[in-house]
Each structure stands twice: as C-alpha cells, then as structure tokens.
Amino acid sequence: MYRYDEFDHKLVADRVDQFRGQVERRVSGALTEDQFKPLRLMNGVYLQLHAYMLRVAIPYGTLRSEQMRMLAHIARKYDRGYGHFTTRQNIQYNWPALDQIPDLLDELASVEMHAIQTSGNCIRNVTSDQYAGAINDEIEDPRIISEIIRQWSTFHPEFTYLPRKFKIAVTGHVNDRAAIKLHDIGIVVKQNDAGEVGYEVHVGGGQGRTPFVAKKMNAFVPKAKLLAYLEAVMRVYNMLGRRDNSYKARIKILVHETGEDEMRRLVEAEFAKIDASQMLTVPQEEIDRISAYFAPPAFETLPADSDGFTKAQTADADFARFVRANVVAHKQAGYAIVNISLKPIGGVPGDATDAQMDVIADLAEHYSLDEVRVTHEQNLVLPHVQLDDLKTVYDVLAANQLATANLGLISDQIACPGLDYCNLANARSIPLAQEISERFADLDRQYDIGELKIKISGCINACGHHHVGHIGILGVDKKGTEFYQISLGGAADENAAIGQITGRAFTEEDIVDAIETVVTTYTDLRTDGERFIDTYNRVGMEPFKERLYD
Amino acid sequence: MTDYHLVIDGATTPETWSYIDDDAPLNDAPIISLGRLKDQADALRARGGKLGVVLQADDPDKTRGKTSMGEDVHELAPYLDMLSLVSIAFPIYRNGRGYSAARVLRQELNFTGELRASGDVLYDQWAMMNRCGINAFELAGDVSLETFKTALGELSGAYQPAADQQRGALWARGK
C-alpha cells in the first residue's frame, strides 16, 4: 500500500490548517455561506437534513487496519457510533459538528487520510477494483495508476472550479468491478502487442438525470503519457463544458452535444500540445517508486488446498454457504478473498458500527496482511486470507453480524441514504431496501434466484445507481408522497447498460410486491443457468410489463 | 480611481490601465473587449502603443451557441504581439473557465505580458490563479497585501506542474 512521504504529510496538514481557517472565517462572518459552501464541499462537508455530513476519502478503496481503526474511533468520538460506506468507496459520517471537523481532520491526517475533494466541482476520489492485487489475471495492479492520478488531481489549480463534479475509475481486470463505463473518465489497464502496459480511456459516462455509458476515446495511451491525456480531457471540458445549467454541466453532456468524433479531435489536439511539452510525462523513477508500494505482499508458500478448510465446510453448513457466496479465488495458492457483506437482512446497506469496524481492523491485521478494501457495492473485503484461517475469520464475522452470505444476491442491494438523511432526496431508499431484504430473507430462495442486483436511489441524482441495477428503483415525490419507479436491464460491469423504465410508479405499499412480481416472472421464464440479466436480455421488457400492470 | 487594490507580481501597484467601453474613445492604456479587438484589429495595429484586452468567461450574446461557453482564448492568438495585458474575467468565483484560459495563454500561446484576474476574485482562489500563470490581481479594496501573501502560502507545495515554477512532487521526488 502507498505510504505518505514527508511531502504528502505536509500538504495534508497544510490543508487541515487551511480548512480550520476557513471555518473560523465562516463563523466570524468574514465568509458568507455562499462563499463558504464550495470550500466546505471541497473538504467533504455537506449539510444534510439533520446535521452536517462529512465524507472521508478512501483512495481506490484500500485501507490499512490502523486506518479502519481510526474510522471506528471517529465514529465513536465525533459521530453517533457508526459510519456509512458509499458507492464511491468512501465513508460518510452523518452527525459531525462543523466546529469539530478541523480536529477530526487532524486525527485522520495522523493515519494518512483526509476528506480532500470528496465533494465539490473538482476531481473526486479515484475509485478502483476492490480485488486489486488479489485476483488472478490482472494486467497490472490498478492502484498504481490510481495513486498517480490521485496525486496529480489533488489541489490541481486548473481543475478545482470545473463546471461540475468529475469522477475517475480504474480497472486492471477484464471483469469490471469498478463500473468504469459509468464515470466521467473510465480507465482500463491494457497491454499492447509489444507487451507494454498502457490505458484504454473511456470518457463521458455517468448516471444522474441523463445517464450515458462512456465512449471509448483512446484505445491505448502509453503509461507515462496518461496524465498528459487526462489533462487534455479536463482542459477541453473546463473550457467548453456548460455552466448555464447544472443538469447539463457534466462531461457526458459535452460529449453527447459535441459528438464523440469531434470530442476526440479536440482532446487529441490538446493532448498533442501537452505531450509535446513533455511537462506531464511522469518520470520512470517515480512510476517505479509508486509501483513498489503495490508490490505483492509477503505471501507464504502454501498448498492450494487445505484439509482443515474442507472439513470445516463439511461440519458447518452455514460456513459452507458463506464460502460459496462470499469467498472468491485468490491468485496466490492457499489464499482466498473474503467479502464482508454490509447488507444484513433488514439492515441499512453500507452501515457499520464503530465496534464492527474495530473487529474488521483486527481481522485485517491478523489474517489479511493488514489490508481491508471497500467496494462500490457498499461491502468490505479482506483481500488476503489464508484458507486455514477462513473458519476463524468467519466465526468472528458471524459473532459480529458481519457474515451474511448474500454477496451478489437479491438482498445485496445498493441504496443511497435517501430521504432519511439527504437534503436532495425525494423519497426514502433505506426502508425499501430493508423491506425487500426481509421479503427475500430466506437464503435458499436467494441462491435459487441467483445473481440479481437491485439498486435504489431516492432521487434522480442516482447516487444509488438505479440506472444500472438489474432491477433499478427510483424514488419520486408526488405532492409530498413517496412513489417508486422500476427499471430493468441495467448493468454496471464490462457490459454496462442503462435500464429501461417499466411504466408508471408504484406506491410505497405496492413496490415490494411489484419487485416480487418481477422476480417470479424471471424464475418462470428462465432457462437452465440463466441469470436474471440474461433472461431479461433474451425476453425483453414485455413479459415483465404484462405481469406488472395486468 | 479604481475601487480595487491592484497587486502585480506580489506588490501593490498603482493602476495605469482603464477598461474602455466599446463605443468610447481609447486612451493611452486601454483594456478593450475581444469583439472590439477583432473588429478594429488593423486600426489598432496601426495605432501602436499599449493595448490590453479583457476575456469574458460568460458570453451574454451567445455568439458561441446556446451553451454560453464564454470567449475562446485561442481567438487571441493572432493579436498577442499587440497585447501587453490580458484581463481574465471571473464573473463569479465558481466559474473556473479562466484557469484554463490562463494556462493556455502562458503555456501554449507563450504570452509573457501582464495576465490579470478581474471580477469575483476571492481569497481561496488566489493561489490557484497564481499557479495558472496569473500575475496580477484586482483585489477588493480592503484586502491587504499581507492577507494576499498569506493566501498564496497556505499550501506549501504542489503535486503537479502548472504555469508557475513548482515542478510538482510527482516530478520533483528523487531529483
């Protein structure tokens, strides 16, 4: 994992001091709220319904155990004993007081963490694959270029007052777990015929009011030139992006209105100028220095199988189910990737208590080479667990309500905070997720239904990714009452697609029945081995519509 | 008299320029609109003398279409030899188009004259403007030079190169 050097430490400390000064100027009246708002947002401080909210960055979703422990400490000391892991691999605290946030940030900085650029019209926290460095067949650990992008984009003087927010995601694997095609810029690590590593760059994806899948802008940007290419994209966007209407200000709208080919021409022209200057060509020594931090950890040489592990599964059916649902093969023999579901039946998706965070930190320290990951589907991962330790890890998770064996299943839902917390929401999301998970609580039924991704947003901003849910649910407000619209066929992986709306919205009372109708329509129509999304792609919307609106 | 405090290259400096309306006669140090510069380019070139231009980030006449993209910095290219000052307007501090205009002027069009920020130019933006190559600031009248210098020094370093002297940590480490 990347470790701060003196320069990184100093800059984060400077930023905390700067924010402390900004808070003081706001409280003293030297800054109006209008002037302060973008400054607090660029430090991750929002105002929600009940209180401020602080969003802390977890760059590319990677944490050391001491960092997870600090997140637990902050939940206890500055908040109400819990935190909420988000679709951008960050954590949000829902109750911090403004005047305590500078002290909170000081404590975060002591473990190399911050809230810089977690909001505002700037380049946000770079997200990536939660299995980076652990999964087989990765071309290169995507965190290397993610860290380089993190540094380049931090306090970028030209791109801090963009037309709108800007999100970058990176994957180093053909299976996209970072939803890169739904980002302003999505990057896929590639190898060319000469064996060199470079990047395929997709531009103009996004959700919100007008969802788009990103367009492939460049099939192969050489490694040392990626920042020059990104700077070119950003400059074109900053100069030409719309500022007259915030709903049309994202780069997806610029790409759409300008046209893919013209956008490519503009970017290439700017790229040629920046590249010629050589000023953004990253030195090989610095690439090597950062790469070294992401070298494989000290794996032990182990047999590929473990008798103890096999026996434990035979002896404990719940453990066997957990292994089947939540454990993924590791690239290193004798190791496994363990997913920790933050979606207990009836729970709040993505929430973890301070005690749970401490438990996970301890498990990471003792059994996962000190690492934890956060996923964009609001779960956590212990990336490097020995097969021999799996049962021990499972038992600790189970004792702390962290062993729900539902990864990728119908109860493993993404949900935004919705109207229970959020200032922008039109409807609640969490209670709906809870009702759905309770309706489908029976795990055997969930396994029978198979992979099915439900994603719920409480407003059109789509923080709950409803556009790309196999089943998407959007909360809408009709004269102060909550209604829910269903969409089908979305996908956030390498086959990214925007879902189609089924028809009129359902009331709060009817929506869970409607979801069940969609699910039974699928189980009635599926052929052997067909997942929900496969069946939908084969039969289309009509059969679902007929059953929903008869 | 101006109602702003002009700081150039880190020093309080008396204003010697004035913004001139499109239909008003020129004085000996006028800052004119891009439209007037383009319309009267030949006459202005023949006139010689000091000339400045202001680049608008909003485009009230929507000459570049309904999307109000602001004036295009590249349009200054043919006239840069006549210009000793470009004033980049920030109509509201949230409109950051001018940061890119400044870098293009400095680093692609190699403009070496005075590059100033005018309009809604606030404390928390000065350092970034400075890094993008802006060397002159029209500050609110009550802002002291000391405050200005404090703002510029709040962050002790930079990760990335821009239009100032800093190399950026990604380039400077190990050097």
Add this chain to the structure above:
Amino acid sequence: MAQHAAKGARFQAVTANRLSDGEVVYWAADNRWVEGFSEAEIADGADAAEALLARAMPADFEAYVLEPYLFEVLEDASFYKPASVRETIRAAGPTVRLDLGKQAGA
C-alpha cells in the same frame, strides 16, 4: 434552495439548520431559533408567512443558521404537524434509526 411550501398552503413555519452543528431549528414566536417543532411559530396565510420569514432573516442571520425557508404545516385536531414526509423526518430524525435525532430524546 428548494422551497418546500406547497402553493396555497394555509399554515407555514420557518426552519433552518444551525451553523455550528447543523441541528434542525425552527423560528419561535419570541424571535429566536429553537430545536423543537412544537415551539415553532405558525403563520396563518401567505402574508403572515412572508412576514415570519422576514423576521427570521435579519441582516446577520447567517451568523446563526443556514438557508431558512418556509414549509407547509397541517392542522391536526389540537396540534400542528409538518405536511411533507421530508419535514416530518427533519422534525423527528431518520425513520430507520429511531434512536437518533430529535425523536431519540422524546
């Protein structure tokens, strides 16, 4: 800032969030911000509502609160309650965490 008062609402009150900690507050009849909705001053009619909002926003209001606005209130038997789900949740706390927010102390 969205306005949450329905057009033609008869009863309205003024709410905001406190600057120091973001707490939901209401403008009370004795010209101060209070934490409980039950103490909020209720304006009857559009003119009274505008006057109420004006009183809640003196020149220095930003030193105390963020973004005051009017919202609709319904008369229910002998007491008042917020009309929208949103304002009901603001007045009480998250519906998924009954141990948090104003409802926790009730």
